[in-house]
Amino acid sequence: MEPTRYEYGSLEGDSTIRLLEMSPATTDSKLFGKLIHAQFDNEVTRYNCLSYAWGDPNFTEKIWLGANQFIPITNSLHLTLTNIGSTTDWSFTAVEDPKDAKIPIWVDAICINQEDIDEQSQQVRMMYSIYARAQFVFMHLGHGQDGDERIREICATIGRGFQAYDQDTAGRLNPEPIECGTYGLPPEDAPEWKILRRVAQLPYFTRVWVIQEVVAAKRHVAFLGSTAFDIGLLVFASLNVWRHQLPVFFREANKRLYSENTSTLGSLGVLDTETAHPTMGTRGVLQLRIIFALRGFMAGGRDVRLIEILYQCRDADATDPRDRIFALVGLSQDKYAPDLQADYRETVEEVYMRVAKYAIQTGDGPRVLCCAMGRVRRPGCPTWVPDWDSKSADGCLLHTWSIEDEKVLQPTAGGDEPRFRLMESHPQQLASEAIILDSILYLGQEANVPAARPCPDPARLIKNLNIPYPALSSIRLTAMTPTRLLDELMAAFSASAQYPEDSKSELIWRTAVCNQHKGPSTPAPSWWGSVLPALLIERRMLDMGLPARIFPPRDLNMFGEKIREVSLVLRSSYTRKGYVGMVPMDSQPGDIVAVLLGCPAPVVLRPKKNVYELVGEAYFHGFMDGEALTTEKFKQETIILV
Template sequence: MVGLYAALELAPEDEIRLLNIPLKRQTEDIACELQVVKLRDNPKYIALSYTWGSPTSLNNEEGAEDISSKPSRLILCKAKSNSPAEPQPLWYRIMVTENLYTFLLKARDDESHALDFYWIDTICINQKDSEERTRQVNMMAAIYQSADIVHAWLGEEDKDTGMTFQLIRALASCCTGNERHKRIEGLKDITPKALGTRELTAKLGACADISNWKSMAMLFHRRYFTRAWTIQEITLAKKMLALCGSHTIDWEDIVKVSEFLTVTSWTRWISEVTGSHQANHAVPNILDANKTSGNILYSLIRSRRFMSGDPRDKVYALLGVAGDSVRGKSRLTPVYGKRSVAETYTLAAIQILEDSDDLLLLSCAEGDSFHTLPSLPSWVPDWSCSRALGLGVTGYRRYSAAATIPRTLEINESDRCLTVKGFRLDDIVSVGENKQDILSGKPFPNWLLIINAMPPIYYTGQSRFEVFWRTLITDTAGTPPCHPAPHSYRPAYVSWITSKLSACVNETAQQTGDSTFINALGALAATEIPGSPLSSNRPLSSHDNERPGDSKNSIDLDEYETTFSHARHLRLFLTSRRYLGVGSESLLEHDSIWIIPGSRVPLILREVNPSAFRVVGGAYVHGFMKGEALESNPLFRDITII
């Protein structure tokens, strides 16, 4: 194989190799031709976007590769001869993965692909030459931008793929307009509860069958929707076509349906069908939003759930999306072998801080529960953790905890520490269950203890239960997301918490045999929620300014839970002054809440000594997200973040 790439040596810039797959010949072997072209000559080619490993099996271990990621199938490849007078080039054997081999078979046996040229990373880059690999990775953005079309290979089809694609087309055809959040208006009457009804059958025909919806849910569960390199490939493509076996569909149709499934109660339904809380159906919608970003930190936040065989690629795969803002910056230049994963992430963090005027990066560091690299400073996010973390908002622009005070930042690159200004708002004294536990149906006695410890009227003048339901969803809901959350979500919360309390009481009674305490707290919670089925007939207080059910737009408990589940890895907490908030699962009692200029949200810090702290993560603290903490004229002091 060394001889093949030596015969097709690439110039340091502008040149790439393209692959041609002639039609099936006498032999059963796949026989391909490679040639060198210059991007400046605008060659016509298709760029392939695919997963190296199995297209359907998801490995639960973060960053782990299964055996299907290893090359196991043989193909033949030669350098294309430019002249009949030249000696016939030698055939070389190349090993590829099973998933790529399946695609090559499809392309070879389809006459419509006989004259096509492809750019396929595994074959067109000499993977054993680290210098060439680094150079070509730096050209990835140009390669995908220059392709006439990008083919997203989702893997081999199954018996349901045809109907799944038909359902996606039918749903996409109901979308109107191109403006995000408005194009799915025509789909709002299509809900999980409508499955099997005459109305839905009249609208979608055979596509209304529940089996097709289940198949669609499983399609989004394919590995393609979690691969880090697809972010750049999809974002930069001029045009995309998705292929699954012999079936094809416009990628834009997938994007529209992804948005619809993401912002409605279908999210909860899909998690139940797939048995997984990984919301892969949201990925096309997320990547569509990423097209207008150009900000590498925003892209990193949106793509946390993605995986890559090499954890450094969690950063490198996004450089093309960031474009000119990262070009020529040595800290972000792809380096394989010589630079560790921790060093890659730390250098990227320093560059992001230098290029920005805020401290958004610090709110992306989620504490010990989400750090697997021991040498990583606490303020550097561990991007190898493939879980969607944070408060569920990419840039936190709807918040301004430190108002307009500019940041103060000193970066000590040699010691890997930061100096910032901030003031301590309060300390955490009670910690509740995390959202993931609640979504899994576990009891939540600590939530009830926190509710009981809160004053009936919060410092904002709202009732504690008004504060509670808003805090659980970071006071953000609706389509498009609205802050503060619409009052119409309040009755949905009442139904939701009542169902959770009932299950909590029953399970606790079964486990302990004594439900007296939990019943008392459950009754306290339910009776003080205006409009609850267990509520007393007391009049509404002046703070409970809308009765559940008054809203013209009815929101049900499924929609509240959908909103609640958008940020799963959060934990409820209460501070010594009885402020309520949610923050990283990593938080502990005695951690402190800080307002730090430059950070749009309060930060949770863990004290190492009186002047040095470790970052635990960003937080939502009700009543302190719009600069309210500055009304007392607090004193800011220098602290070190290590």
């Protein structure tokens, strides 16, 4: 009898799921099992769930259900099930009885009929509850390499080192930073750090579905190959390495460059220290941080809105762009809202529109627009609808928030009462109450950094910094960015009659950094005004080939890097009435600068007949704290965004 593809029976009721009963492994590496139907909300039903990285999407392997029926699966899933089935050592896990690891398991690719869109949508809506009711969630991180079997002892050793440091420095005002080779930590060149880095950078940690699967779980067991261990060991070790910024994961080509010259290069705005110093697979570690922050919030009963989760998790990977929404809805306080339920019959654009409209209707209009701003737009969607498939956050420099801080801080240009209205007769349009400030007349030069182009003559610029020339090829330089921007702003403020002469010096440097210190919630310190002339002098000295060091490196570095951060996404602007500010890179002469009621910062709009396209947020000193709302020369009007 010829083997045939398994035919799924229909699931009855809203709480019915399929579970996979695995058969003992065979010598020829074939996988055998049986699918059963069960009520997942029945207390008698005991099962585990699998969380893993799909990997190569091609179905090159099979799992046999009976003698002649099979379900095609990926090679990654085949290896994952094989690894878990062969695990015998549970001593570093929460599994007390090995029999608990052998109960039926829920695996999305097998237990959901992937060819039935209606069933797929219905089961995805239940996934948070499915994972939450499982006895264990098996987190298969990857298939492992030589040495990875040591991961649990490595994490335990590193974790003990950080615990000892915390105990030793408790109560000290300014303790010395922890270093490699102290408190029992491995030396800087020890292989343990390479193993930890490799594991922390595994693709598993950047999957969007992993966020829900791990947050929902009552208990976890992590697997690296067939090595089982407590995921808490890895989380504690990796987050502490990230928190203390231990210099153990530099790119070798830039290691000496960063350690010897980062202050000077950073202060000049020519070196992105995040690029030269990529500690610990940043994306994976930061997602771990978000995951366990969400676990803490849910355990403590704190509700988190979907728009907050979407913003914080924007760097996660999803094969299907719709899953950027469907994989996270279950974590939010909005999870039961009819407008947010998974429906794979809809297009990506329909899903993103539906989510944006729901958020606007529930009072999150300013955050929706914040997330929609930036260079990447979703074809087929209005400019006010975020493209959640884009990982860019370049539109949120002036207005951002964290799920760890419920308070949305500065600025408050449009007050705290959003005035948005959806247009039922025109689904692509959004009405907003606005104050038109002016139109753009001139724009400054666009920075070269987003195009990743090196400085035209980097050797001349940094010949006094003792950098081996081969390292230059891996450095992204922003030639003249700080002084170019400052020169533009000095010329613009000098030509403007809108500002008192005695305030222009301060306005120049505050505008260059958008009046930010470490973020939108912290205004730039006044002493940065004294850093400005030192920065200009040092840059001129370096340009002439002279060694330069006037101001303390750390102070120059902070100021210069903030200018560089701003200049990556904004450029200087001069309006017809003489207002000077920073606007998105994509701005054009003739674009409108406006304040939308309820939005924290001014925005740039592009006129299109009787409607406007949203370009992005802008900084204009004198309009960041609601001044436009109380000035008689400006009037409110209704505008239409498309």
